[in-house]
Structures are given as structure tokens and as C-alpha cells.
Amino acid sequence: MTATDLVDRLVWNMGEGTKATCHRPGTQYTADQGTVPSSDCGHRYERPGEHKVYVTAHWNIDWTAAGGDGGALTETRTTELVADLREAQVLNTR
Incomplete structure (x- = not known):
């Protein structure tokens, strides 16, 4: 038997009532992006502290x-983690 699996999307529940759905890994931040939010998969916390986060992989x-049988399946798996944000940075745009 042969199986090929591929993540279709990740759905992040950010622990404060917001969700982000990511269909690819995301774009790495570079300084020339300034304060522009991520265009493809990002989240900005407004307050420091612990945030319980859930991510569901689809x-x-x-x-x-052998013999030619086959098919397609879907599977979801959810993982919990705690994002411990202890520092909030300020950007001076002068």
C-alpha cells in the first residue's frame, strides 16, 4: 500500500476569539515590511500574557x-499550546 498525505490548511484559534487560516507556511518578516500586517498568515496580540492556542491541521x-484499489481520505488533528507573550514591542514611525 502507498499513501501520500498533504496538509490542505492549518486553522489557528489564537486564544482570544480570533482565527487565522493558513494555506501555506507564511511569509517571513523582513524590516522593509514595517508595520504592515502579514498578507497570508499572521496574527498580532494586543496584550501580553498567556494565550491558549489551538491549531487544527486538515x-x-x-x-x-496492490491490485489497483485506492481512494482519498481526509483527516484533522488538533494540537494545543500556550503562547506566553511577555514583551510587547513599540515601533516609532517618526
Whole structure:
């Protein structure tokens, strides 16, 4: 049997009532972006402290077996973590 799996999307529940859905890894921050929010997968916390975060991975799985049988499956897996934000940075735009 052969199985090929691919993450379709990650859905982040950011722990304060907001969600972000990511269909790719995201764009790395560079200084020339300034204070512009992420265009593809980002979140900005307004307050420091602990935030309980859940991420759900949505998988697409294609499989084939000897003899030609095969099919497609979907699977979801959720993981919990705590984002411990202890520093808030300020950007001076003068």
C-alpha cells in the first residue's frame, strides 16, 4: 500500500476569539515590511500574557493498494499550546 498525505490548511484559534487560516507556511518578516500586517498568515496580540492556542491541521490523503484499489481520505488533528507573550514591542514611525 502507498499513501501520500498533504496538509490542505492549518486553522489557528489564537486564544482570544480570533482565527487565522493558513494555506501555506507564511511569509517571513523582513524590516522593509514595517508595520504592515502579514498578507497570508499572521496574527498580532494586543496584550501580553498567556494565550491558549489551538491549531487544527486538515490533511488530504490519497492511497493505493496492490491490485489497483485506492481512494482519498481526509483527516484533522488538533494540537494545543500556550503562547506566553511577555514583551510587547513599540515601533516609532517618526
